[in-house]
Amino acid sequence: MPDTLRLILRLLRHFWPSCLLLAIPLLMAVSLARSGWADLRTADTMFHTGAQGEARIHDVTRGNERRSPRYGMEYSFVTRTGETMRQRGPVPRAVARHAAPGDSPQVWYLAHDPSRHSFDPQRDRANAVQRLVLAGVFGVISLGAGLWLGQPMVSAARALRFGAVRLAQVTAHATRPGPRGAPLPVLEWRDAFGATGWLRLAEHQPAARFPVGSWSIELARDPVSGRDWWLADF
Secondary structure, X not given: OOHHHHHHHHHHHHHHHHHHHHHHHHHHHHHXXXXXXXXXXXXXXXXXXXXXXXXXXXXXXXXXXXXXXXXXXXXXXXXXXXXXXXXXXXXXXXXXXXOOOXXXXXXXXXXXXXEEEEOOHHHHHHHHHHHHHHHHHHHHHHHHHHHHHHHHHHHHHHHHHHOOEEEEEEEEEEEEEXXXXXXXXXXXXXXXXXOEEEEEOOOOOOHHHOOOOOOEEEEEEOOOOOOEEEHHHO
């Protein structure tokens, strides 16, 4: 396995909660951007160069599903080639709210694919732009989260790849206040140069496994920030 891939896997195993938090807004941004851009292009093409015809509404349904309004229509239209497109399914509220059987609204469709059609491509375009704006918001959130959550990952990567590795002796078992005030178990250490520090213990690392005065741990130091990382965590 290449060293770079091995390093990435070691970092992902340690920082997977942060990676998960970062992935959620990032995936939302990518998904909204892809769908928004595709719908924007389709709406523009449909409005400017698409074919236009007259639809006939056969039936309109209005109801509630899980306490949310649900609108549907059965309609048909004839394309330029004489093909009759008949469909039944959900439609936007703005289209079905005032529709009635027998109405003949205008419909826009792609000449090469009449199944892709719209009663209001301008509204479709506005909805697509809204999704693109929302994608930008999630993108900014992803960027901020990446700058915040990515700093420890970058520091650990530098320490594992370029940092000096040294031994330090466990000098005490102690507790320190956690983010919500709960005590967190830690190991206090001292290296051969007299430097001291502490490391947080995970749930699967009971302090009894690291006897005071007789247990040494391996530390890697980030050459840029000076932060020490416990190799056992990776």
